[in-house]
Amino acid sequence: MIRIHTRLGAGLLGAALLLSTWSGPAMAQAEDAVWDDAWDDEEIEDEVPAAETTAGGAKPARAGVSPTPVPTAATAGDEDDDEKATSNPSTWTIPVTEQDVARSREYLEQGRNAFAMRYLDEAKAAYDKAIALNPDNADAYAARAELYYALGTNRRKKSLDSMEQATARIELEQSAKDATEALRLQPGDESLFRQRSNAYQALGRYDEALADITAAIKAKPDSFSLYDQRALIRLEQDQYDLALEDLYQALAINPRDRMNGYYRGLVFLRQGKYEEALAKFDEATSGGAWFADAWLQKGIVYEKLGRPLDALYAYRTFLSRDREHDAATIAFINERFNAIQLKKP
Secondary structure, X not given: OOOOOOOOOHHHXXXXXXHHHHOOOOOOOXXXXXXXXXXXXXXXXXXXXXXXXXXXXXXXXXXXXOXXXXXXXXXXXXXXXXXXXXXXXXXXXXXXXXXXXXXXXXXXXXXXXXXXXXXXHHHHHHHHHHHHHOOOOHHHHHHHHHHHHHHHHHHHHHOOOHHHHHHXXXXXXXXXXXXXXXXXXXOOOHHHHHHHHHHHHHHOOHHHHHHHHHHHHHHOOOOHHHHHHHHHHHHHXXXXXXXXXXXXXXXXXXXXXXXXXXXXXXXXXXXXXXXXXXXXXXXXXXXXXXXXXXXXXXXXXXXXXXXXHHHHHHHHHXXXXXXXXXXXXXXXXXXXXXXXXXXXX
């Protein structure tokens, strides 16, 4: 089973869903990584030990070495067909040796260690090598999908510049492509459906995101977090009743789902049920204000209820609690500060 360490960025994702209430800029999804040991990079050996041979007696091809074309369409004794096959690169095959597979796994682990330490460029280089050595390494595609998702969401958070946003979209598209390739090699894997759904959701491709998360639920129906994630996708599609159904299903599976009440608050806010939404956000901020984004949502609700001073307090509290403000959220809060100040008598 392939395990993807990316989980749903509940806090910033929830804020992104509701900033549209004010036609404000969308916030990016947050993501977590599992922290492992650092890794030492190695270069692929250019030579193969003389003792290693393929079944036919020839040395196996190595990465970085131009392979001898092996015609797959030609038949023995047919020189014309052999010539045609040899001249067509699409018919060449490059055998993957056991050594290639082993080295591919080594680079995959190096990439995972680098990713856990936030050395994203080094992680990408290692994943690229792992895939080049063994194109059937589904784990490497899955890991690179997670990497590109992190690159895209981080870039989107840091800047509202149009070029940066365009680059972020390209990275998120690549995340979806790598997840697709991993699914081709490992069909039906719940974690890969979840990963690709994350990428589609970040891209605003909600129908595809919904299809993937539904497939993930079918593969793992006892996962409360999958129902939470599907509820947020349905919220983006204005399917409020279905979103609440998913949230109540998640709560039935795990009554301790701490994010569930906050998510229901998001739905109530979008429905215009401000008192119900405020009650849920109050629950999320009780006992030490454990969830900063609930203060952001409380600020929005207070404005809707005509309580601007409470809204200012909620926004300021959010800024004091959240340590990784993204550009879209800062722009939104500045806009709200200015709007409230102008309304003062």
